[in-house]
Amino acid sequence: MTEELEFDTIILGGGPAGFSAGIYAARGAAKTAIIDINMLGGQPSNYLELENYPGYPQIGGFDLMEKFEEHSDKFGVQKFSMQEIEEINLTTNPKTIKTKEYNFRAKTVIIATGASPMKLGVKGESEFIGRGVSYCAICDGAFYKDKIVAVVGGGNSAVEEAIYLTKFAEKVYIIHRRNELRADKIVQERAFKNPKIEFVWDSVVKEINGKSTVNRITLENVKTKEISELITDGVFPYIGITPNTNYINGQIAQDSKGFIITDETMKTSVDGVYAIGDVRTTPLRQVITAASDGAIGAVYAVKYIETLKEIHV
Numbered sequence: 602m603t604e605e606l607e608f609d610t611i612i613l614g615g616g617p618a619g620f621s622a623g624i625y626a627a628r629g630a631a632k633t634a635i636i637d638i639n640m641l642g643g644q645p646s647n648y649l650e651l652e653n654y655p656g657y658p659q660i661g662g663f664d665l666m667e668k669f670e671e672h673s674d675k676f677g678v679q680k681f682s683m684q685e686i687e688e689i690n691l692t693t694n695p696k697t698i699k700t701k702e703y704n705f706r707a708k709t710v711i712i713a714t715g716a717s718p719m720k721l722g723v724k725g726e727s728e729f730i731g732r733g734v735s736y737c738a739i740c741d742g743a744f745y746k747d748k749i750v751a752v753v754g755g756g757n758s759a760v761e762e763a764i765y766l767t768k769f770a771e772k773v774y775i776i777h778r779r780n781e782l783r784a785d786k787i788v789q790e791r792a793f794k795n796p797k798i799e800f801v802w803d804s805v806v807k808e809i810n811g812k813s814t815v816n817r818i819t820l821e822n823v824k825t826k827e828i829s830e831l832i833t834d835g836v837f838p839y840i841g842i843t844p845n846t847n848y849i850n851g852q853i854a855q856d857s858k859g860f861i862i863t864d865e866t867m868k869t870s871v872d873g874v875y876a877i878g879d880v881r882t883t884p885l886r887q888v889i890t891a892a893s894d895g896a897i898g899a900v901y902a903v904k905y906i907e908t909l910k911e912i913h914v
């Protein structure tokens with residue numbers, strides 16, 4: 602039977618933005634819940650290490666998220682993991698969210714569902730997922746001991762994960778569509794110094810090939826248009842992220858890439874609905890900016906709840 606539950610604030614997504622919002626909303630005396638489609642922890646749970654979260658010069662992503670969760674537990678935030686949203690009404694009052702087990706009602710909803718890796722969209726990519734194509738070096742890196750792997754992309758994720766893969770692989774190619782990396786300079790320098798990493802500049806993957814598992818990829822040099830084959834046992838695409846917003850069905854304004862548009866209080870185009878962290882249009886996607894968004898969004902969600910009380914007096 603479906604259980605009926607009512608909250609002041611429901612936060613969709615239990616990553617750094619969601620936990621931070623939970624802490625601020627609960628401390629603002631709002632009855633608060635976090636709902637996640639997966640286990641709680643969000644994307645950083647898969648990061649090997651973070652070196653840029655203040656107060657922690659070096660900490661595992663999973664460990665940091667555990668601290669966030671314990672902190673939100675301390676203020677009584679209720680948690681619901683493995684909850685796929687079947688139906689959501691953001692424009693009604695209260696707002697309603699239906700999952701298989703629960704019918705949730707809330708005065709405010711804070712969206713913190715983050716983003717997922719983008720696909721290359723080339724032949725062989727879907728076919729070889731789990732058989733040579735992976736989007737998580739930390740999860741799958743150990744399978745590539747003494748093998749050759751190719752990481753695609755030039756951002757922080759690609760370069761950091763390529764460095765991580767050198768712990769296992771004999772050789773790591775970084776295939777980038779330009780001849781200059783986007784990653785932070787400090788990360789670039791580490792990669793340039795690593796003898797196991799070789800860069801393939803100005804190149805894109807055209808096809809992923811293999812038999813039972815990947816054994817080579819077809820590359821195109823974007824300047825010369827030359828086609829070449831690269832022998833590799835694995836491909837790790839890290840070409841950016843796409844927002845997790847499929848369930849929203851056009852109820853709030855999104856940009857051309859699907860990221861949710863907010864104002865500086867994290868308010869979306871719908872009253873009482875806020876968006877925080879990687880899921881929104883923002884110039885920087887980091888654990889600290891997600892946590893900062895969470896604080897702002899929750900404070901303004903609590904203010905919005907106060908205005909509802911005034912209307913009903």
Ligand code: NAP
Binds near residue numbers: 652
């Ligand atoms: P990103 O910064 O957007 O970089 C994506 C990379 O993939 C770019 O180099 C881009 O090339 C390339 N690319 C995009 N589409 C492509 C395509 N179709 N084919 C080939 N290459 C393509 O994405 P990200 O590295 O996943 O990072 C996402 C966000 O998380 C960023 O804000 C990043 O700073 C942050 N992050 C931070 C950390 C950290 O601080 N420790 C770690 C990981 C991620 P161009 O450069 O030519 O555009």
